[in-house]
Amino acid sequence: MTTVRPGDPAAPPDHRREAFRLYSTTPDTGRDALWAQLRERHGPVAPVELENGVRAWLLLGYHENLAVLQNQHLFSRDTRRWREVVEGRVDLATARPALSWRPNALYADGSEHTRLRSPIVDALARVDMNATARTVRRIADSLVDSFTASGRADLIAEYASPLPVLVVNSLYGLPDSYGHMLGDLTAIVFGEDARRGEEAVGRIQQFFSDLVARKHRYPGPDLVSWMLEHPAGLKDHEVAHQAALINSASHQPTTHLIGNTMRTLLCDDRIRAAYADARLSVQDLLDHVMWTDTPFQILPARFALQDTRIGGAQVRAGDALLIGFDPAHRDPAVQCGRDVVTGVVSGSRAHLMFGAGPHACPARELARMIASIAVTTLQERLTGLRLAVEPEELRWVPSPFVRGLAALPVAFTPGEPPRPERSRPEAPEPVAEAEELDSPEGDLLGRLLSWWRGRRTQ
Ligand code: HEM
Structure with a gap:
C-alpha cells in the first residue's frame, strides 16, 4: 500500500543509503533488471544521483508514482522549490530543459496553475x-513523399521528429514552412549541443512572441487566437509561453511514441503479424508500447513541500522525486495480462504515460490520433518496410528521462515520386496570410522565417 504521510521522526536517514547514478549507462543486464535490483534493495522509492552529487528520489512503485502525481499539496511541480536550486548547486538558467523553469503551466502549482492551464485546455477543446486528422494525414504523406523514391529513410529524423511539430504548427494556423523552422529549433533545444541549444531557446521565444503579435493583427480559428480571447485574460507574454509549452510538451513524447511503435512492429514478428491481419488495432498497439516501451521512462520531477514519508523512504522538504513511468509499469504489484499469442499487454489503459492529477496531459486524444495516423500512413505507403540495420545496432537517445531511438534506419521498395495531385492535399495548408506577411515588408515572424531560410542555405 502507498504510504505518504508528513514527517515521521522515527524514519531511518535514507540519505546515508547508496544512491544509484542515473546518469551512468544502463547496466548490461538491462533496465528491467536495474529496476528490480533497486526495488529489492530500497523498496518502492530509491535514492539516485542525477549528476555527480545531485540527489533525487526515484519512484519505482506504481502506486507511489500515482500518489505523488495526484497530491499537489505535498508535492510541487515548481523547480524553484528544489533544495539544489535554493542552495545554489543547480542553476535553473543553465539546467537541462527537463529540469529548467519557465513561466508556464507545467511549472506552476495551485491557482496559478489553473489560471495558466485553463486557456490551453479550452483552446485544445476547440x-x-x-479536420486535424486530415491535416495529420496530409503532413504524414508529404514527409513520406520526400523520401519514398530513395527506398531508405531514418524514420526519426525524417518522419517522427518533424511530424508532431508540423501538426502543432498547423494548429497555430501557420503554413508548414514555419513548422519546419520550429522543428529545427526544437530539435536543437533537445539535442546535445548546449551552446546551440541556448541560442535556439532564444529563437523559439522570439518565434512565439512574434506569433502572438501576428495573431493580434490577424486572429483566426487557431490555438493562439483562442488563448488570447480566453476569459483568464493572460497577458501577451504569458500566451507566448503557453504556446511554446504546447510545442515543447508535444514534441518528444509523440516523436518517440511513433518511433518506439515502429521499432516494435519492425522487430517483433508476432506483433507485426497480429497487426497485419487486424487482430491487433493500432490503438491497442500504442497502449502496448506505452506500457512496455514508454517514451518517457522517467519524468522530472516533483518537489516535496514538507518532510514526508513515502514508500518507506524519509523525504525532506525540498527533495526532488522523479516520476518513474518505466519502473512503475514493471511493478510486480500491477502486472497486467498478456495475450498468449502475441505477448501484447491486453485490455488496460491504466498506464501512467499521460500523467495523472492536475498536470495530466491535456492532449491525450490528439496525441493518440497523431501517433496512430503516423503509424498507419507508413504501413500503407511503404511496401516491404524493414529495418536497415540489425536490431541490436539501434542507438537510444542518451538520456535518463527519454526512452526513444536516436535514429531508426529503414529500407523499403522505392516508390513512385510524388504525383502532382498529391501536392494538392485534402486539407490545404493556410497560405494566404503567410504569403502577405512573408514579403520583405512582412511582420517580425515573417522576418524570422527569412533569417532561418538564409541560415539553411549557407
Ligand atoms: C504521446 C504523446 C504525449 C505524451 C505521452 C504526453 C504526456 C504528458 C505528460 C506525462 C504530461 C504531464 C507532465 C507532468 O505531470 O509533469 C503532459 C503534460 C502536458 N502535455 Fe502531453 N503528452 C503527449 C503529447 C502531447 C501533445 C500532442 C500536446 C499538445 C498538442 C501535449 C501538451 C501537453 C501540455 C500543454 C502539458 C502540460 C500540462 C500541465 O502542466 O498542466 N502533450 N503530457
Missing part, C-alpha cells in the same frame, strides 16, 4: 479533430 480543435476540430476531424
Whole structure:
C-alpha cells in the first residue's frame, strides 16, 4: 500500500543509503533488471544521483508514482522549490530543459496553475479533430513523399521528429514552412549541443512572441487566437509561453511514441503479424508500447513541500522525486495480462504515460490520433518496410528521462515520386496570410522565417 504521510521522526536517514547514478549507462543486464535490483534493495522509492552529487528520489512503485502525481499539496511541480536550486548547486538558467523553469503551466502549482492551464485546455477543446486528422494525414504523406523514391529513410529524423511539430504548427494556423523552422529549433533545444541549444531557446521565444503579435493583427480559428480571447485574460507574454509549452510538451513524447511503435512492429514478428491481419488495432498497439516501451521512462520531477514519508523512504522538504513511468509499469504489484499469442499487454489503459492529477496531459486524444495516423500512413505507403540495420545496432537517445531511438534506419521498395495531385492535399495548408506577411515588408515572424531560410542555405 502507498504510504505518504508528513514527517515521521522515527524514519531511518535514507540519505546515508547508496544512491544509484542515473546518469551512468544502463547496466548490461538491462533496465528491467536495474529496476528490480533497486526495488529489492530500497523498496518502492530509491535514492539516485542525477549528476555527480545531485540527489533525487526515484519512484519505482506504481502506486507511489500515482500518489505523488495526484497530491499537489505535498508535492510541487515548481523547480524553484528544489533544495539544489535554493542552495545554489543547480542553476535553473543553465539546467537541462527537463529540469529548467519557465513561466508556464507545467511549472506552476495551485491557482496559478489553473489560471495558466485553463486557456490551453479550452483552446485544445476547440480543435476540430476531424479536420486535424486530415491535416495529420496530409503532413504524414508529404514527409513520406520526400523520401519514398530513395527506398531508405531514418524514420526519426525524417518522419517522427518533424511530424508532431508540423501538426502543432498547423494548429497555430501557420503554413508548414514555419513548422519546419520550429522543428529545427526544437530539435536543437533537445539535442546535445548546449551552446546551440541556448541560442535556439532564444529563437523559439522570439518565434512565439512574434506569433502572438501576428495573431493580434490577424486572429483566426487557431490555438493562439483562442488563448488570447480566453476569459483568464493572460497577458501577451504569458500566451507566448503557453504556446511554446504546447510545442515543447508535444514534441518528444509523440516523436518517440511513433518511433518506439515502429521499432516494435519492425522487430517483433508476432506483433507485426497480429497487426497485419487486424487482430491487433493500432490503438491497442500504442497502449502496448506505452506500457512496455514508454517514451518517457522517467519524468522530472516533483518537489516535496514538507518532510514526508513515502514508500518507506524519509523525504525532506525540498527533495526532488522523479516520476518513474518505466519502473512503475514493471511493478510486480500491477502486472497486467498478456495475450498468449502475441505477448501484447491486453485490455488496460491504466498506464501512467499521460500523467495523472492536475498536470495530466491535456492532449491525450490528439496525441493518440497523431501517433496512430503516423503509424498507419507508413504501413500503407511503404511496401516491404524493414529495418536497415540489425536490431541490436539501434542507438537510444542518451538520456535518463527519454526512452526513444536516436535514429531508426529503414529500407523499403522505392516508390513512385510524388504525383502532382498529391501536392494538392485534402486539407490545404493556410497560405494566404503567410504569403502577405512573408514579403520583405512582412511582420517580425515573417522576418524570422527569412533569417532561418538564409541560415539553411549557407
Ligand atoms: C504521446 C504523446 C504525449 C505524451 C505521452 C504526453 C504526456 C504528458 C505528460 C506525462 C504530461 C504531464 C507532465 C507532468 O505531470 O509533469 C503532459 C503534460 C502536458 N502535455 Fe502531453 N503528452 C503527449 C503529447 C502531447 C501533445 C500532442 C500536446 C499538445 C498538442 C501535449 C501538451 C501537453 C501540455 C500543454 C502539458 C502540460 C500540462 C500541465 O502542466 O498542466 N502533450 N503530457
